[in-house]
Amino acid sequence: MAVSAGLTCGTLAVVRYTVQNRVRESVWQELHNSVRTYRVFQKREEESLARSAALLAGLPTVRALMSTQDSATIQDASGEILKESGADLIVLADRRGAVCAVQSTKAQIVPTTAQYLLNHTFEKGGTRDWWLAEGRLYQIVTRPVEFGQRGQNTVMGILVAGHEIDQKAAQQFSSVIGNEVVFRSGGYVISSKFNAEAQAELLTRLGSHDDPFEIQLGNEQFLAATEKLYSSSGFDVSLTVLKSFDQATAFLASLNRVLIALGLVAVLSGSLFGFLISDSISKPLARLVQGVQALEKGDFEYPVPSAGKDEVGLVASAFEGMRQSLRQGQEEQKLLEQRLRQAHKMEAVGRLAGGVAHDFNNLLTIIRGHADLLMERTENEPAKKSVDQIQKAAGRAVGMTRQLLAFSRMQVLQPRVVDLNSIISEMGKMLPRLIGEHIEYSFVSAPDLCSVQADPGQIEQVLMNLAVNARDAMPDGGKLLVRTAKVEVGPAEAAKRPAMSVGSYALISVTDTGHGMDEETKAHIFEPFFTTKEVGKGTGLGLATVYGIVKQSRGFIWVESQPSRGTTFEIFFPSSTATTAAPAPDVPVARARRGTETILLVEDEAGVRDLAHEFLKAAGYKVLEAHDGADALEVAARYSGSIDLLLTDMVMPRLSGKELTRALREARPELKVVLMSGYSEYSTDGSDTKQFSSLAKPFSMVSLIEKIDEVLHGTRVPEDVMKG
Numbered sequence: 001m002a003v004s005a006g007l008t009c010g011t012l013a014v015v016r017y018t019v020q021n022r023v024r025e026s027v028w029q030e031l032h033n034s035v036r037t038y039r040v041f042q043k044r045e046e047e048s049l050a051r052s053a054a055l056l057a058g059l060p061t062v063r064a065l066m067s068t069q070d071s072a073t074i075q076d077a078s079g080e081i082l083k084e085s086g087a088d089l090i091v092l093a094d095r096r097g098a099v100c101a102v103q104s105t106k107a108q109i110v111p112t113t114a115q116y117l118l119n120h121t122f123e124k125g126g127t128r129d130w131w132l133a134e135g136r137l138y139q140i141v142t143r144p145v146e147f148g149q150r151g152q153n154t155v156m157g158i159l160v161a162g163h164e165i166d167q168k169a170a171q172q173f174s175s176v177i178g179n180e181v182v183f184r185s186g187g188y189v190i191s192s193k194f195n196a197e198a199q200a201e202l203l204t205r206l207g208s209h210d211d212p213f214e215i216q217l218g219n220e221q222f223l224a225a226t227e228k229l230y231s232s233s234g235f236d237v238s239l240t241v242l243k244s245f246d247q248a249t250a251f252l253a254s255l256n257r258v259l260i261a262l263g264l265v266a267v268l269s270g271s272l273f274g275f276l277i278s279d280s281i282s283k284p285l286a287r288l289v290q291g292v293q294a295l296e297k298g299d300f301e302y303p304v305p306s307a308g309k310d311e312v313g314l315v316a317s318a319f320e321g322m323r324q325s326l327r328q329g330q331e332e333q334k335l336l337e338q339r340l341r342q343a344h345k346m347e348a349v350g351r352l353a354g355g356v357a358h359d360f361n362n363l364l365t366i367i368r369g370h371a372d373l374l375m376e377r378t379e380n381e382p383a384k385k386s387v388d389q390i391q392k393a394a395g396r397a398v399g400m401t402r403q404l405l406a407f408s409r410m411q412v413l414q415p416r417v418v419d420l421n422s423i424i425s426e427m428g429k430m431l432p433r434l435i436g437e438h439i440e441y442s443f444v445s446a447p448d449l450c451s452v453q454a455d456p457g458q459i460e461q462v463l464m465n466l467a468v469n470a471r472d473a474m475p476d477g478g479k480l481l482v483r484t485a486k487v488e489v490g491p492a493e494a495a496k497r498p499a500m501s502v503g504s505y506a507l508i509s510v511t512d513t514g515h516g517m518d519e520e521t522k523a524h525i526f527e528p529f530f531t532t533k534e535v536g537k538g539t540g541l542g543l544a545t546v547y548g549i550v551k552q553s554r555g556f557i558w559v560e561s562q563p564s565r566g567t568t569f570e571i572f573f574p575s576s577t578a579t580t581a582a583p584a585p586d587v588p589v590a591r592a593r594r595g596t597e598t599i600l601l602v603e604d605e606a607g608v609r610d611l612a613h614e615f616l617k618a619a620g621y622k623v624l625e626a627h628d629g630a631d632a633l634e635v636a637a638r639y640s641g642s643i644d645l646l647l648t649d650m651v652m653p654r655l656s657g658k659e660l661t662r663a664l665r666e667a668r669p670e671l672k673v674v675l676m677s678g679y680s681e682y683s684t685d686g687s688d689t690k691q692f693s694s695l696a697k698p699f700s701m702v703s704l705i706e707k708i709d710e711v712l713h714g715t716r717v718p719e720d721v722m723k724g
Contacts, residue, residue, distance in 0.1 A: 024223065024245065027223045031212060031223060031241045032212075032225055034241045036292055037176070038181075038239055038241075039227075041326075044326060045163060049162070050141045050143075051333065052085060052161060053087075053141050053143040053159055057144065062159065063146070063147050063156060065081075065092075066094075067147055069094055069157075071100040071101070075101040078101035082103040082104075087163060088104060088138065088162060089102075089103070089162035089164065090159070090160070091118065092157060092158070092159055093160070095155050095156060095158075099114050100157070102114045104164075106166075107133070107134040107135070117129075118160065128140070128142075130235070136164055137165040137185050138162035138163065139165060140161065140162035140163075143160075143161070144157070170182070175318060177318060178314045178318050180193045181240070181241050181242070182199075182239070185235070185238075189202065215242075221244070222242040224242045225240070226238055227239050288319060291323075295326075363607075366607040369611040369615065372700055372701055373614070374387045415455050417451050417578045418452060418456050418459070419451055421445040421446070421484055423463075424482055424508070431464075434471070439471060439474055439477055439479070440478070440480070441482075442480070442481050444481065444483045445483075446485045450486050450506050451576045451578065453554075462508075463482070463508075465543065469543060473514025473567065474512060474515075478514055480512050481509075481512075482510055483508075484509075486506060486507070487505045487506075489504075490502060497556065499556065500572065507570060509568060509570050511566065511567070511568040512567055513566045515563065516563045516565050516567055517561040517562075522559060525543050525559065526547040527544060550573075555574070556572045557569065557572075595712075597621055598623075598641060598644050599616055599621050599644065599645045599646075599708070600648075601623050601626070602626045602627075602631075602649060603648070603676070606627070608649075613625060615704050619701075621708070624643070628652045628654050629648070629652050629655025630655045633660070643664075646671055647676065647695075648673070648676065649675075649677070674708065675692050675693070676695045676699075677695075677697065
């Protein structure tokens with residue numbers, strides 16, 4: 001027994017020593033694998049942060065904000081950018097690198113600190129860096145905010161986005177790898193578990209050990225491995241992964257009792273058991289390492305052992321959870337990029353359509369105007385019929401340009417506070433005749449519907465286009481339901497509908513029982529000139545016009561549809577707290593009068609200028625012509641008489657209509673002004689132009705003279721009187 005006991009004790013000591021060494025080696029290997037896992041995790045987080053910064057810098061709202069170059073405006077709007085970004089830190093600087101705005105989710109970082117850190121980042125010449133600000137550690141990327149066309153981009157500012165490495169981040173990564181983690185930068189320590197006393201003790205010992213090393217913290221022994229994540233100019237960031245060696249070897253106590261009880265047999269069994277234990281640790285760890293290596297190459301399907309409740313099993317399960325989370329994040333990132341590309345495409349197409357429509361407005365002004373003059377001066381009936389066909393074709397062209405302007409959100413609107421229920425009820429008298437008797441029309445109104453700010457005529461256009469679209473989807477008959485509702489959008493609902501914010505909305509829902517659409521068709525329905533109809537049966541501008549009107553009215557539109565199951569369009573308009581505007585009272589119509597006043601006409605398009613001159617001269621006005629803003633200043637300076645009204649285009653070379661108005665009013669304060677423009681981007685350009693009357697292109701002689709007489713005398717001239 002004594003010999004057996006001695007052998008048992010000796011064998012136990014040998015086995016314990018061997019198993020401890022194997023466990024130590026396995027734990028160190030596990031720690032290094034954890035560090036490598038974090039490298040993979042850090043790389044993907046950095047790439048995700050860089051993509052998010054690029055997406056933010058490319059957003060039209062951010063580019064427009066930075067183009068103001070106003071620090072107060074940028075600081076006020078930067079909070080919303082931080083909410084949309086998902087980052088923990090947002091810094092916006094102008095093109096010279098001067099910090100304009102600083103926003104963070106936790107610590108309040110003063111601009112001087114952010115400026116100091118940004119200058120150091122610029123000195124290093126990189127776009128990715130680590131910042132230590134107000135005792136908080138951030139991983140940041142920088143991205144220029146550019147404005148302009150490809151190849152001609154202008155840097156409007158710098159955007160800095162950062163993720164904070166805090167205790168929560170350390171705890172999340174600790175739960176993934178199953179070990180304790182410590183981030184260290186200078187005299188700051190961020191840990192997943194340890195209290196302040198243990199952190200201070202750890203800080204004093206981290207620099208005095210080789211890697212890997214063992215360290216005693218309190219009553220517990222840990223194995224640790226350290227990896228330097230970043231080093232530059234005396235500023236270091238390192239990651240230390242620790243695992244309790246006492247917990248890893250706790251199972252040896254029960255092994256001792258078994259070996260002592262079994263004697264010599266227990267010695268053999270214990271040796272075999274120790275071998276099996278070590279093998280059960282090393283093989284799963286090896287498979288886990290292979291899984292990490294596969295993940296580095298982008299393979300999310302490599303099988304890793306996840307069975308068991310021991311440390312290795314927990315690590316494997318945590319790794320699997322991290323891998324699935326990374327995959328989901330990658331898929332969500334791809335979806336976000338797809339949505340952003342679609343938004344950029346719609347914006348580019350809209351700007352192209354708006355530019356084309358603006359140029360066509362000038363041409364149509366000339367065509368319609370001279371057609372009107374020909375109609376007035378021609379007595380020959382065949383010639384009148386030809387002119388009538390020209391007028392009709394020009395009218396259709398005007399309608400198409402207005403639809404293009406509506407899609408590009410450049411149409412001149414006249415918004416006011418309206419009740420959607422009243423507009424739809426009035427439309428209900430006409431819509432059944434429009435869609436035909438074979439389609440059953442119904443309207444369900446919400447009694448508590450909130451008022452909205454919109455152009456009533458454009459709302460009617462939206463309803464007509466959607467009704468026509470539904471009619472074409474139901475050639476054999478069906479049902480068309482229009483419904484209104486008051487909707488409160490909360491955070492969860494807003495997250496499902498990107499770009500919408502939390503608040504109260506008025507909803508218009510248009511549902512048909514037609515043939516529906518597949519996903520491919522839904523992806524293109526709001527693009528101009530896209531149609532599924534036969535050639536010659538549609539322009540492809542109906543839904544594009546709806547999209548533009550809704551967006552220009554600060555609304556949102558969504559479509560739900562499946563093949564053979566109908567389609568539902570949902571339109572959300574933000575609620576307005578203002579009182580619903582009453583219908584304009586009837587104003588007595590003044591008789592036409594011969595004009596005697598002097599008008600300064602400024603238009604860079606020669607055809608439009610000549611036509612307007614002829615209209616004004618025919619109405620009796622004295623006209624002074626100028627081909628641009630600078631020429632108009634010279635004409636006004638040479639003319640000694642009084643100028644009663646300035647009729648000017650908004651967009652001209654050398655000097656814009658806005659600048660011309662300001663310059664002439666300094667010399668002639670009583671000068672009245674009418675601004676001509678093809679679309680709203682310029683007709684509402686600045687608060688100081690809103691006090692002047694505007695005239696939308698293309699215009700007729702009636703609309704021009706009526707606007708001139710209205711501004712000069714406060715009267716309105718009826719069309720039949722003008723024609724007479």
